[in-house]
Structure formats: structure tokens, C-alpha cells
Amino acid sequence: MKHWTDIALPIPEWLNTWGAGVPQTFPEINQRMAIVIDLARINLKYGGGPFGAAVFNRRTGELIAPGVNWVVPGKSSLLHAEVMALALAEQALGDYELASHGSFELVTSVEPCCQCLGVLMWAGVTSLVCGAYSEDAQAIGFNEGPRSPNWQQELVQRGISVTREVMRFQAVDVLQSYMGKIYNCHLQIQDPIK
Ligand SMILES: [Zn+2]
Numbered sequence: 001m002k003h004w005t006d007i008a009l010p011i012p013e014w015l016n017t018w019g020a021g022v023p024q025t026f027p028e029i030n031q032r033m034a035i036v037i038d039l040a041r042i043n044l045k046y047g048g049g050p051f052g053a054a055v056f057n058r059r060t061g062e063l064i065a066p067g068v069n070w071v072v073p074g075k076s077s078l079l080h081a082e083v084m085a086l087a088l089a090e091q092a093l094g095d096y097e098l099a100s101h102g103s104f105e106l107v108t109s110v111e112p113c114c115q116c117l118g119v120l121m122w123a124g125v126t127s128l129v130c131g132a133y134s135e136d137a138q139a140i141g142f143n144e145g146p147r148s149p150n151w152q153q154e155l156v157q158r159g160i161s162v163t164r165e166v167m168r169f170q171a172v173d174v175l176q177s178y179m180g181k182i183y184n185c186h187l188q189i190q191d192p193i194k
Contacts, residue, residue: 050178053081055089082116099124114145131171
């Protein structure tokens with residue numbers, strides 16, 4: 001019988017060298033988004049998807065953890081940028097619940113898909129900041145999955161503030177530069193069988 005082992009998810013090695021020489025504190029929302037869009041753009045060069053994210057301490061602006069979409073190279077559907085950033089933030093703080101350690105913000109270059117929407121709630125961030133719209137990702141063929149049409153309001157009701165369209169055009173520019181694989185195409189909504 002197959003022997004299952006601990007689940008270990010790969011992250012790109014370049015994330016460990018990327019931060020060198022870059023300030024680690026980003027007081028302004030545009031500075032935080034600029035870093036996240038940079039991560040997405042660099043990720044394209046290494047074969048990853050056109051999505052970046054990072055977790056910041058809301059009060060100090062300290063970068064807690066970066067994330068990029070590594071689904072295709074990492075061979076895991078879990079490896080969305082937001083999930084990687086949140087998981088690395090949990091690793092950095094040594095806890096599955098960030099809210100126990102202060103107030104944290106997830107900044108993402110594109111609005112979260114159905115998976116990331118769930119993870120960001122369970123991880124306990126208090127703020128979500130998005131660059132491009134979901135529609136911008138859909139325009140190049142990515143699928144965001146089924147979400148409530150009121151997903152932003154539902155986050156706000158749970159104490160998570162939502163800010164959209166921060167540097168959207170720069171985030172869209174990275175999406176449009178992507179020449180790699182579009183996955184989850186089998187989940188496109190089918191016409192009902194007649
Ligand atoms: Zn996602």
C-alpha cells in the first residue's frame with residue numbers, strides 16, 4: 001500500500017534572494033501593491049503564473065511574507081500567490097491564525113479566486129487590497145471559480161476591509177504579458193445539455 005508522507009509544497013528559490021537590498025517596510029498602499037506587482041512580473045521569468053501577493057503588518061507596513069503563483073512549476077493547485085503568502089506568513093509567525101499576532105493585510109495583484117477567498121478568511125487577515133479585477137484574469141482565460149456576487153460585502157461583514165483597483169493597470173499589464181499555460185479550463189461553465 002502507498003505510504004503517505006507530510007505534504008511539502010515547493011516555493012521558488014528566487015524568493016529568497018529577491019528581497020535583498022529592498023526596504024522591508026512599506027507604509028503606503030501603493031508601495032505595497034508595487035512590490036506585489038513586481039513579484040508577479042519577476043515570476044513570469046521563472047515559469048510561474050502572472051499573480052503576486054504579500055502579507056504586511058497593517059500598522060508598521062512590515063513585509064511579513066511574499067507569494068507568487070507557482071501552480072505549474074510546483075505541480076500543485078494549492079500554490080496560488082495568496083495561499084503561498086498566507087502560508088509563509090503563518091510559518092513566519094508560527095501560528096495558523098494571524099489575527100492572534102496583530103492586524104495583517106493581504107495585498108494581491110488580482111482579486112482572489114474562490115480558493116484564496118476561503119484561505120484569507122481562515123488565516124485571519126483584517127484587510128484585503130486588490131489590483132486587477134477578476135474580470136481582467138478571466139479576459140486572458142483564467143477561471144476564478146464560483147464566488148458569491150457579494151463576496152466583498154461578506155468579507156466586510158466579517159471584519160475584513162476590502163480595497164479594489166489599486167494600480168490596476170500595472171497589474172493588468174503583467175496579466176497581458178503572460179504567455180504560459182492557462183489551467184482549470186475544464187471548469188469553464190458549460191452550456192446546459194439540450
Ligand atoms: Zn486563488
